[in-house]
Amino acid sequence: MALKIDLDLCTGCGACVATCPFGALSQRAEDGKVDVNEACTACGACVDVCPVGALTLEVADRSAMAAEAEQYRGLWVYAEQRAGQLQDVTLELLGQGRTLADKLGVELSAVLLGHQVRGLGDKLFEYGADKVYLVDHPALENYTAEPYAEAMSALVRKYKPEALLAGATSIGRGFIARVAIQVNAGLTADCTELDVDVEKRLLLQTRPAFGGNIMACIVCPDHRPQMATVRPKVFAPLAPVPGRTGELIEEALNLKDPVVRVLETVNAMQNEVNVAGAEFIVTGGRGVGAPENFKLLEDLADALGGAAIGASRAAVDAGWISSFHQVGQTGKTVRPKIYIACGVSGQIQHLVGMSSSDTIIAINKDPDAPIFGVADIGIVGDLFQVVPALTKALRR
Amino acid sequence: MHIVVCVKQVPNTTQVRINPETNTLIRDGVESIMNPFDENALEMALQLKEKHPGTKVTVVTMGPPQAVDILKEAVGRGADAVVLLSDRAFAGSDTWATSYALSTAIGKLEKPDLVLFGKQAIDGDTAQVGPGVAVWLGMPCITYARAIEIADGEATVERLYEDGYEKLAVSLPCALTVLKEANVPRMASLRGKMAAKKLVIEPMTAEMSGADPAKLGLNASPTRVVKIFSPPPKAGGVKWQGEEPEVMAQRLVDLLRERKLV
Amino acid sequence: MAELNYGLSELALEIRSMVREFAEARVKPVRAELDEKGIFPTEILRELGKMDLMGLYIPVEYGGTFEGDSMPNLIAVEELSRVCIGVSVSFAANGLGADPILIGASDEQKKKYLPPLASGEKWAAYALTEPNAGSDAGAIRTTAVKKGDKYILNGTKQWITNGGEADIYTVFAVTDKNRGARGVSAFIVEKGTPGFRFGKKEDKMGIRASATRELIFEDCEVPAENLIGREGTGFIWAMKTFDVSRPGIAAQGVGLAQGALDEAVAYAKVREQFGRPIIANQGLSWLLADMATKVESARALTYAVVQSIDRGVKDYSKFSAMCKVYASDVAMQVTTDAVQVLGGYGFMREYPVEKMMRDAKILQIYEGTNQIQRDIIGLALNKEYAAAAKK
Numbered sequence A: 001m002a003l004k005i006d007l008d009l010c011t012g013c014g015a016c017v018a019t020c021p022f023g024a025l026s027q028r029a030e031d032g033k034v035d036v037n038e039a040c041t042a043c044g045a046c047v048d049v050c051p052v053g054a055l056t057l058e059v060a061d062r063s064a065m066a067a068e069a070e071q072y073r074g075l076w077v078y079a080e081q082r083a084g085q086l087q088d089v090t091l092e093l094l095g096q097g098r099t100l101a102d103k104l105g106v107e108l109s110a111v112l113l114g115h116q117v118r119g120l121g122d123k124l125f126e127y128g129a130d131k132v133y134l135v136d137h138p139a140l141e142n143y144t145a146e147p148y149a150e151a152m153s154a155l156v157r158k159y160k161p162e163a164l165l166a167g168a169t170s171i172g173r174g175f176i177a178r179v180a181i182q183v184n185a186g187l188t189a190d191c192t193e194l195d196v197d198v199e200k201r202l203l204l205q206t207r208p209a210f211g212g213n214i215m216a217c218i219v220c221p222d223h224r225p226q227m228a229t230v231r232p233k234v235f236a237p238l239a240p241v242p243g244r245t246g247e248l249i250e251e252a253l254n255l256k257d258p259v260v261r262v263l264e265t266v267n268a269m270q271n272e273v274n275v276a277g278a279e280f281i282v283t284g285g286r287g288v289g290a291p292e293n294f295k296l297l298e299d300l301a302d303a304l305g306g307a308a309i310g311a312s313r314a315a316v317d318a319g320w321i322s323s324f325h326q327v328g329q330t331g332k333t334v335r336p337k338i339y340i341a342c343g344v345s346g347q348i349q350h351l352v353g354m355s356s357s358d359t360i361i362a363i364n365k366d367p368d369a370p371i372f373g374v375a376d377i378g379i380v381g382d383l384f385q386v387v388p389a390l391t392k393a394l395r396r
Numbered sequence B: 001m002h003i004v005v006c007v008k009q010v011p012n013t014t015q016v017r018i019n020p021e022t023n024t025l026i027r028d029g030v031e032s033i034m035n036p037f038d039e040n041a042l043e044m045a046l047q048l049k050e051k052h053p054g055t056k057v058t059v060v061t062m063g064p065p066q067a068v069d070i071l072k073e074a075v076g077r078g079a080d081a082v083v084l085l086s087d088r089a090f091a092g093s094d095t096w097a098t099s100y101a102l103s104t105a106i107g108k109l110e111k112p113d114l115v116l117f118g119k120q121a122i123d124g125d126t127a128q129v130g131p132g133v134a135v136w137l138g139m140p141c142i143t144y145a146r147a148i149e150i151a152d153g154e155a156t157v158e159r160l161y162e163d164g165y166e167k168l169a170v171s172l173p174c175a176l177t178v179l180k181e182a183n184v185p186r187m188a189s190l191r192g193k194m195a196a197k198k199l200v201i202e203p204m205t206a207e208m209s210g211a212d213p214a215k216l217g218l219n220a221s222p223t224r225v226v227k228i229f230s231p232p233p234k235a236g237g238v239k240w241q242g243e244e245p246e247v248m249a250q251r252l253v254d255l256l257r258e259r260k261l262v
Numbered sequence C: 001m002a003e004l005n006y007g008l009s010e011l012a013l014e015i016r017s018m019v020r021e022f023a024e025a026r027v028k029p030v031r032a033e034l035d036e037k038g039i040f041p042t043e044i045l046r047e048l049g050k051m052d053l054m055g056l057y058i059p060v061e062y063g064g065t066f067e068g069d070s071m072p073n074l075i076a077v078e079e080l081s082r083v084c085i086g087v088s089v090s091f092a093a094n095g096l097g098a099d100p101i102l103i104g105a106s107d108e109q110k111k112k113y114l115p116p117l118a119s120g121e122k123w124a125a126y127a128l129t130e131p132n133a134g135s136d137a138g139a140i141r142t143t144a145v146k147k148g149d150k151y152i153l154n155g156t157k158q159w160i161t162n163g164g165e166a167d168i169y170t171v172f173a174v175t176d177k178n179r180g181a182r183g184v185s186a187f188i189v190e191k192g193t194p195g196f197r198f199g200k201k202e203d204k205m206g207i208r209a210s211a212t213r214e215l216i217f218e219d220c221e222v223p224a225e226n227l228i229g230r231e232g233t234g235f236i237w238a239m240k241t242f243d244v245s246r247p248g249i250a251a252q253g254v255g256l257a258q259g260a261l262d263e264a265v266a267y268a269k270v271r272e273q274f275g276r277p278i279i280a281n282q283g284l285s286w287l288l289a290d291m292a293t294k295v296e297s298a299r300a301l302t303y304a305v306v307q308s309i310d311r312g313v314k315d316y317s318k319f320s321a322m323c324k325v326y327a328s329d330v331a332m333q334v335t336t337d338a339v340q341v342l343g344g345y346g347f348m349r350e351y352p353v354e355k356m357m358r359d360a361k362i363l364q365i366y367e368g369t370n371q372i373q374r375d376i377i378g379l380a381l382n383k384e385y386a387a388a389a390k391k
């Protein structure tokens, strides 16, 4: 696919130049007619605005690929497990996968890779899978990208799903990118929205790019399967249906020994999450009242999937928490995606360290606390009630 | 040892915004920089070079002609050789086509023992190019690496995952994607900068790379970006009060979920 | 930001941006800790060495990058000083230690000692002051007695910057008691020479990141070939060193004052009292205006002195003294005013201007107190006008 410009028709009005999301169009110095550069993604935005029809998308002959694509049916979810534990994102993807599969009128399958993990199949059925493809093999005992990709690619080649979803976790992002090359498919990274165009049987994949500053909608028109990794926590799992079952298809594969060997696994981070560079920060101020109350904030941090704990100087000076956690003038300067200030009044020395956070949430019982001046969302209330309620709502 | 480091030129994304009226990327005045994670990959290579004398570090980028800037930066820091893969035929490549193109350029070089990538590019944000190139080159790839030791043709690598890390062993050659935690990138030296200034870098074209033209650029890319738009705007200072804590908490969580923040 | 055009070379501009970026990235985050705990900036100097920035004043033939333009080194000092003069003095003291070698040593000595300094592998220090010889440097009592192919050094040097950290020391000692200043000779003494040890590290008011130490010589045997020039020429090397090094102190003053001005203006724009930023008060903005004017005049004078030396102007002792005295006084005034602009916050350790004000004081003391500088200027005036009257 490529953008074709009919220079005879082009009047040099410049309408298209302004619409190009990627700045790929410009007007030639000599005659004002339009020119396209390598930033073009053939998205077609300009085609619709050209008043004289000078712009067209040259579509390659896709009939062969389309016929090939017809052979692919069904929606797959990679069932990520670590040390025999199914990861939450798998259940979330089954939830959304169910909706999409039903729209398309196809089966929803889960792909389970590992060693001695057969027992996990039941849970996958309970959470919405119609089928489970299982490869149980010693080479898959520990996750390493190569055998996992080899197994997944073999299944894809044999069973031809039209779409494949995996969690955008370190494992999912690590080996699915190999699969995409091996099976010659497109892969959309780290999606936060998924839908389907039922008529064209296209997966509509929406994802943030440019550090979350823009959102992009991506499709794979011709290649199958349409693959996506999906950010954890954006979809909700279905309520499990106890006793719900389905078909378990075990595939015996001849996998090579892993080329990467796992020497040692160290669970739990050695260090606490450092506020500098953290994506989520829950900060406590003097309002937290006592060192043991930081437990409430830790629970909230945990519910957010591992946030760092910050502190105002008042909390540090009171000896409730080490100065390692201090945010502000004398502490660290932070710029997380979400900053939750609990019982922090918001003095300028604190604000200089955190005011450029993407989203600031403040919880304070004083409606006139200056922190509300910089907060995107302020909750006036007692942190001892609001914080546990938040933790609960997040865990739901 | 021969180490290849792949680096990408990216806009400094903390500044990139969409014009709300035209829905186009505002690029004016946006500075171009070396992808920050690639700086860590380059630093890892340079530290290995210091530890293992005789090591050669080659830096490869695919991009428009102005991407030479980051190659010069790399030379300033101590890279031995650079490759600028630049051709309009590469335009519009997604990660599939990008990883193919990079692998053909690397294939033209002395066979590498190690190919390093950043964890991800801060514009495309996919983290897919490293593992993709590794497949084309027939190498294993360890993602999210924060430390490496090399002895007797074998690498020991620490790979981070969500709640811990693993120590892995692999025989060379292999590919790695490198985290920020790995090191603190050095700054360019004066002599390095002077040498870089004088450097004339001839681009490697698609033809020179020997790539199959059918696997290049937009046409060969399975994915299509069909639309871009601004994320839902910030609420801009809402304050809730006088309601039950549970109600406000639930509303907040709903809002965060709606905005895909959690 | 608007700036004057001092006709800086491409190299000088390159150095300015490199060192500015370096100081922001590497020095700023640690300066408070270095100051509080009195930690020598070893890592920082090592990295500056790797970046080829330790040899800006050393000629190309001895491994440095100097080709007649002294501004790059001066500007490196200024930019480091903008963030921390404890670090910048540790950097600049290498040049002070090396200057007697550059000025008076033989080609052989230069080839041996300058390249490792240029690469940053080794560091240098300059040892003149003694407990009883400060401003009156001619009164030093450390002795060097020739014995065969060696000199035997005995005595104590005091407050030597980079003491203990440096590898190469230029030491001034008396070889002929009867000749006063004309009986002083200069020696290159390497760390580790038997009979050479270090006394205590001083606990200072400011520039606490720098190491200031006693050097103790007890029958320390120095090879005769380490004598710089001839016997009795030491005091000349010492004074000529100051003529070229004092603009470096001025550059510290300019940088430090600029750093304090930056902090003060930034703060005055965000601090609100009476419902508006304090900078909106004329009384305060005039204070800032005076600070800025002083900083720029100090910079202009300092640059003019160094550029004139490069252009071959002779008899520049007076001008070197002028820029040292002026820029260090400006640094003291501007840092004090910066604390004033920040009010009580400025008085707190958490804000950097408190440290800057403590640091500034040394600039009026070392490399000749400001009284001594004024003496030099006054003496020169007296001499020049006498000469003019004769004509």
Ligand SMILES: Cc1cc2nc3c(=O)[nH]c(=O)nc-3n(C[C@H](O)[C@H](O)[C@H](O)COP(=O)(O)OP(=O)(O)OC[C@H]3O[C@@H](n4cnc5c(N)ncnc54)[C@H](O)[C@@H]3O)c2cc1C
Pocket: A284, A285, A286, A287, A288, A311, A312, A313, A314, A315, A326, A327, A328, A329, A330, A331, A332, A342, A343, A344, A345, A346, A347, A348, A349, A350, A353, A363, A364, A365, A366, A369, A381, A382, A383, A384, C345, C348, C349, C350, C351
């Ligand atoms: C030189 C200097 C440097 C400084 N550097 C820093 C710095 O780096 N970082 C920093 O944070 N501060 C710094 N400060 C201190 C700063 O000025 C403030 O004193 C400090 O930030 C106040 O901390 P706080 O908001 O936790 O406490 P307070 O100002 O006492 O505020 C406590 C808040 O908690 C609320 N609260 C109490 N109980 C509850 C409850 N049950 N539920 C909900 N809300 C409740 C109150 O309404 C109040 O708003 C510095 C000060 C100086 C002088």
Ligand SMILES: Cc1cc2nc3c(=O)[nH]c(=O)nc-3n(C[C@H](O)[C@H](O)[C@H](O)COP(=O)(O)OP(=O)(O)OC[C@H]3O[C@@H](n4cnc5c(N)ncnc54)[C@H](O)[C@@H]3O)c2cc1C
Pocket: A186, A187, A188, A189, A207, A209, A210, A215, A216, A218, B006, B007, B008, B009, B035, B037, B038, B041, B060, B061, B062, B063, B093, B094, B095, B096, B098, B102, B116, B117, B118, B119, B120, B121, B122, B123, B124, B125, B126, B127, B128, B129, B130, B223, B225, B228
């Ligand atoms: C808004 C938007 C969304 C996109 N989404 C997708 C998508 O979901 N799927 C998809 O396949 N493509 C996507 N693309 C295309 C993709 O951004 C490009 O293919 C890009 O060239 C490489 O991807 P990346 O920036 O994500 O790099 P990453 O895969 O994140 O980069 C990882 C590492 O690979 C190396 N590297 C990457 N690019 C280069 C290069 N040009 N030269 C040298 N080394 C390099 C660097 O070491 C880098 O750190 C998208 C493009 C846009 C504009």
Ligand SMILES: Cc1cc2nc3c(=O)[nH]c(=O)nc-3n(C[C@H](O)[C@H](O)[C@H](O)COP(=O)(O)OP(=O)(O)OC[C@H]3O[C@@H](n4cnc5c(N)ncnc54)[C@H](O)[C@@H]3O)c2cc1C
Pocket: C093, C126, C127, C128, C129, C133, C134, C135, C136, C158, C159, C160, C161, C162, C204, C212, C362, C365, C366, C367, C368, C369, C370, C371, C372, C375
């Ligand atoms: C932190 C630090 C680092 C130093 N680093 C070095 C170094 O690396 N190498 C080195 O050799 N030395 C170094 N010195 C020594 C420094 O150069 C001397 O301190 C300085 O020359 C002043 O000598 P003094 O302290 O003995 O003061 P004094 O000479 O005792 O002076 C005391 C006061 O009397 C005034 N005074 C003295 N004589 C006169 C006069 N004739 N007319 C008017 N007023 C006069 C002075 O101005 C001063 O105000 C360092 C000192 C310090 C504090």
